[in-house]
Amino acid sequence: MMRHLRMRRHCPRQLLDENGLCPLSDLHPGQEAQVSQLCGGHALVNRLVALGFTPGTVVDVLQNYGHGPLIVRVREARLALGRKEAGQVLVKAA
Amino acid sequence: MKIITLQELAQTAAPSLERPAPLVALVGQPNVGKSTVFNALTGGSQYVSNWPGKTSEHKLGMSQHGETALAVVDLPGVYSLTDNSVEERQVRDCLLFDRPDVAVVIANAFTLERDLYLLAEVLALPVKVVLAINMVDMAVQQGVVVEPHVLEAALGLPVVPMVASRGQGIDELLQAVLRMAQPSAVFRPNLPEVRVDHQTVLAQVAQQVENCLPPPYTPHWVALKLLEGDEQITQMVEERLGECWEGVHALLLQHDDAALAVASGRYEWIGRMMRAAVVRPRVGQITLTDRIDRFATHPFWGVLLLGGILGLLFWLTYAIGTPLSNALDQILVQGGGRWAGALLADAPGWVSGLVVHGIISGVGTVLTLLPILLIFFASMGVLEELGYMARAAYVMDRFMHLMGLHGKSFLPLFLGFGCNVPAVMGARIIESPKARLVTILVAPLVPCTARMAVVTMLAPIFFGAQAVFVSWGLVALSMLALIGVGVVLHEGFLGGEHKAFIMELPLYHWPNPRTLAAAVWGRMLDFLKTAGGIILVVSVLLWLFSTYPGGTMETSVLGTLGRFLAPVGRWMGLDWQMMVALLASFVRKENTIPTLAVLYGMGENGVSLASALGSSLAPAAALAFLATQVLFIPCLATLATIRQETGSWRWTGISAGLLLVISLVVGVLIYQGARLLGWGM
Numbered sequence: 048m049m050r051h052l053r054m055r056r057h058c059p060r061q062l063l064d065e066n067g068l069c070p071l072s073d074l075h076p077g078q079e080a081q082v083s084q085l086c087g088g089h090a091l092v093n094r095l096v097a098l099g100f101t102p103g104t105v106v107d108v109l110q111n112y113g114h115g116p117l118i119v120r121v122r123e124a125r126l127a128l129g130r131k132e133a134g135q136v137l138v139k140a141a
Numbered sequence: 142m143k144i145i146t147l148q149e150l151a152q153t154a155a156p157s158l159e160r161p162a163p164l165v166a167l168v169g170q171p172n173v174g175k176s177t178v179f180n181a182l183t184g185g186s187q188y189v190s191n192w193p194g195k196t197s198e199h200k201l202g203m204s205q206h207g208e209t210a211l212a213v214v215d216l217p218g219v220y221s222l223t224d225n226s227v228e229e230r231q232v233r234d235c236l237l238f239d240r241p242d243v244a245v246v247i248a249n250a251f252t253l254e255r256d257l258y259l260l261a262e263v264l265a266l267p268v269k270v271v272l273a274i275n276m277v278d279m280a281v282q283q284g285v286v287v288e289p290h291v292l293e294a295a296l297g298l299p300v301v302p303m304v305a306s307r308g309q310g311i312d313e314l315l316q317a318v319l320r321m322a323q324p325s326a327v328f329r330p331n332l333p334e335v336r337v338d339h340q341t342v343l344a345q346v347a348q349q350v351e352n353c354l355p356p357p358y359t360p361h362w363v364a365l366k367l368l369e370g371d372e373q374i375t376q377m378v379e380e381r382l383g384e385c386w387e388g389v390h391a392l393l394l395q396h397d398d399a400a401l402a403v404a405s406g407r408y409e410w411i412g413r414m415m416r417a418a419v420v421r422p423r424v425g426q427i428t429l430t431d432r433i434d435r436f437a438t439h440p441f442w443g444v445l446l447l448g449g450i451l452g453l454l455f456w457l458t459y460a461i462g463t464p465l466s467n468a469l470d471q472i473l474v475q476g477g478g479r480w481a482g483a484l485l486a487d488a489p490g491w492v493s494g495l496v497v498h499g500i501i502s503g504v505g506t507v508l509t510l511l512p513i514l515l516i517f518f519a520s521m522g523v524l525e526e527l528g529y530m531a532r533a534a535y536v537m538d539r540f541m542h543l544m545g546l547h548g549k550s551f552l553p554l555f556l557g558f559g560c561n562v563p564a565v566m567g568a569r570i571i572e573s574p575k576a577r578l579v580t581i582l583v584a585p586l587v588p589c590t591a592r593m594a595v596v597t598m599l600a601p602i603f604f605g606a607q608a609v610f611v612s613w614g615l616v617a618l619s620m621l622a623l624i625g626v627g628v629v630l631h632e633g634f635l636g637g638e639h640k641a642f643i644m645e646l647p648l649y650h651w652p653n654p655r656t657l658a659a660a661v662w663g664r665m666l667d668f669l670k671t672a673g674g675i676i677l678v679v680s681v682l683l684w685l686f687s688t689y690p691g692g693t694m695e696t697s698v699l700g701t702l703g704r705f706l707a708p709v710g711r712w713m714g715l716d717w718q719m720m721v722a723l724l725a726s727f728v729r730k731e732n733t734i735p736t737l738a739v740l741y742g743m744g745e746n747g748v749s750l751a752s753a754l755g756s757s758l759a760p761a762a763a764l765a766f767l768a769t770q771v772l773f774i775p776c777l778a779t780l781a782t783i784r785q786e787t788g789s790w791r792w793t794g795i796s797a798g799l800l801l802v803i804s805l806v807v808g809v810l811i812y813q814g815a816r817l818l819g820w821g822m
Contacts, residue, residue, distance in 0.1 A: 097404065
C-alpha cells in the first residue's frame with residue numbers, strides 16, 4: 048500500500064482500475080474509503096495533507112449529489128470539497 | 142512608514158510597565174474559538190495595531206494579570222505553516238521574526254487530531270509553546286474525552302483544557318504562559334519526525350543549506366519546507382545558494398512526493414501523542430449537526446433555507462433599520478441643520494452653508510448608515526458564529542463558480558442588495574486575496590436599496606404601468622453586468638486560476654455574546670475611523686463644488702462639470718442637468734431626486750418634478766438614465782469602505798473608473814439601441 052504513493056499531476060484512468068482505486072468524487076454518500084494517492088500540484092497537495100488526507104486515512108462521504116461540491120469527514124472534521132479537488136484524491140473503497 | 146517591532150508596539154500600548162510585557166502569539170486553525178480566547182485574555186480591550194511593514198491589520202491586546210502584564214497578538218486562523226496563502230506566511234513570519242516569548246497553539250477538543258497538525262508545525266520553529274484545548278464541553282457532549290495530563294506528559298509541554306466562551310481555563314492558561322515566558326523556563330517538547338523513508342534525505346538537504354541561512358532560520362525547518370515544496374523558502378534558498386542549488390534541487394526532484402512523507406510523519410506523531418490521552422465513542426452516531434445539515438446543505442432545501450434567512454435579514458433591515466435611519470435623519474440631521482441654521486443666522490452665508498450642508502449632512506450620511514450596518518454586522522456575526530456561514534457558502538458554490546469565485550463570495554454580494562458598505566466589508570470572510578478583491582470590485586454592481594429607491598420614484602414618472610418591469614429589468618441588467626465583470630476579471634486578472642474549494646463545516650454551536658459583541662464593535666469602529674473620516678471630508682468638498690463659484694448649482698464646479706459632460710450626455714439623450722444629478726448621486730444615491738428638483742426649478746413656476754421630467758425626457762433617454770444611475774460610480778461611503786478594505790487608493794480608483802465606464806457605455810448602448818429600434822423617439 049505504502050509503496051506506490053507517488054504524486055502525479057494527472058490520474059490516468061486505466062491506472063485507477065488496475066489498482067482498484069477510484070477518485071473520491073465517485074463514492075456514494077455513506078461510503079467509507081482509504082486515501083491512497085493525491086494528484087495535483089504542490090499547493091493543493093499541501094492543503095489536502097494538512098487537513099488530514101494522508102495515505103491510509105479513512106474518509107467518510109457524507110454528501111455527494113453527483114454534481115457540485117461534496118461533504119466528507121476526515122479525522123472527525125467535516126469538509127466541503129469542490130468536485131474537482133475530490134477528483135484529485137484517489138481512494139480505495141472499503 | 143516607520144517600521145517598529147511588535148515588542149515596541151506592545152510597549153507603547155502599556156507605557157506604564159517597567160519591563161516590556163512578554164509577547165504572546167495566539168495561533169490556531171479556523172473554528173477553534175481563537176477570537177473568544179483572545180477576548181477573554183484581553184478583556185476585549187483591544188489595541189488594534191498595524192502590522193509593521195505589512196498591509197493587513199492584526200489585533201494586539203494587553204492582558205493585565207496582577208503584577209504582570211502580557212501583550213497578546215491574535216494571528217489569522219491557518220491550517221498549516223506552508224506558504225499556501227498570505228495568512229500562513231503572516232503567521233510564520235510573526236513566529237520567526239517578531240520572536241514572541243510564547244506561542245499559544247489553540248486546538249478544538251472535538252477535532253483535536255487535525256488541529257494538532259498546526260502544533261506539529263509550530264514546534265519546528267524556535268519558539269516556546271503552550272497548547273490550549275478549547276471547547277472541551279462540546280467535545281464531551283459528542284462523547285470525546287481528552288485527558289490533559291496524559292497529553293501533557295506525552296507532548297512535554299503545558300496543556301490547558303478550556304471553555305473560553307465561559308471563561309473556564311483562562312486563569313490556568315495565563316499561569317502556564319507566564320511560567321513559560323520566564324527566560325529560565327525549560328522547554329523540551331517531544332518533536333515530530335519525518336516518515337522513516339525520508340529521514341536521510343531530510344538530513345542531506347539540511348546539511349547542504351546549513352551555511353547559507355540567515356538567522357532566525359534553522360536548517361531543519363528550511364529543509365522541511367524545501368521537501369514540502371514551499372515556494373517562498375525554495376526561492377530564498379535558490380538565491381542564497383547560487384551554483385550549489387543544483388545539488389539540492391536534484392535531491393528534491395528525486396523526492397517529489399516528500400510532502401506526503403513530511404505530513405504523514407506529523408500525523409503519525411499526533412497518533413502516538415493522542416493514543417492514551419483521548420477517548421472517542423464508536424463512529425456512526427448521528428449528531429445534531431448531521432440532522433441540521435440534512436436540510437441546510439441540501440441542494441434544494443438548503444437554498445430555500447438560505448433564501449428564508451436572507452429574507453428575514455432584509456425584513457429586519459426594513460422593519461427596524463430603515464425607520465431608525467429615518468428617525469436619526471429627522472432628529473439629528475434635519476433638526477440639527479435647522480438649529481445650526483438658526484444659530485448661524487447672522488453669520489455669513491458660507492458659514493451656515495458649510496455647517497448645515499457640508500458638515501452636518503456629511504455626519505448625517507455616516508450616522509444614518511449606522512443602524513443598517515449594525516443589523517448587517519450582527520446578523521453576519523451570528524451566522525458565522527453559529528457555523529451556518531460555511532453551509533451557505535457550500536450551497537451557493539455551484540452558482541458562484543460562473544465567476545471563478547466560490548461560495549464564500551455569495552453572502553457579501555447578497556448583502557449588497559441592502560447596502561454596498563457591509564458587502565465590501567463582508568468580503569473579509571474570503572481567504573484568497575485575489576478572490577476577495579474581485580468580490581470587492583463587483584460588489585458595487587449589486588443594486589442597493591438607495592439606488593432602487595430612486596428607480597422606484599422615477600420609473601413610474603417615465604413608464605407608468607410598465608415601471609415594475611423596468612425595475613426588474615434594471616436589477617437583471619445589474620446582475621448581468623456583475624456576472625460579466627466577474628467573468629472578465631476572473632479570466633483576465635486571476636488568469637482563469639481555479640481556486641480550490643476546500644472549506645471546513647464546523648459543528649453548530651451557540652454564538653458567544655462577548656465574541657459577537659467584540660466582532661461587531663470592531664467592524665463598526667473600523668467603519669467610523671476610516672470610512673467615516675473620508676465621508677466627512679469629501680462631503681464638505683462636494684458641498685463646496687456644488688455651491689461655488691456663484692452660489693448656485695448651475696454656476697458651480699459641479700454644474701460646469703455637468704456641462705462639460707454634456708456631449709457624453711447627448712449620446713444618451715440626456716441634458717446637462719441629468720448629468721449633474723448623476724454626479725450628485727455620488728455623495729448619496731438618494732441625492733439624484735433633490736438635485737433634479739433644484740435643477741428643474743421645481744416649485745418656482747408651479748411645475749412638479751414629475752411633469753417637468755416626464756415632458757423633458759424621451760422613454761429611450763429615461764431608460765438610459767435609469768440604467769446609468771443604477772450602475773454609476775459607487776457612493777462615497779462604499780468607495781471609502783473599498784479604500785479601507787483594500788488599503789489602496791489605486792484599487793479604489795479602479796473601482797470608481799470601472800463603474801463609470803460601464804455605466805456610461807451601457808447608457809449610450811441603451812439609448813442608441815432603443816433609437817435604432819425606433820422606440821421612444
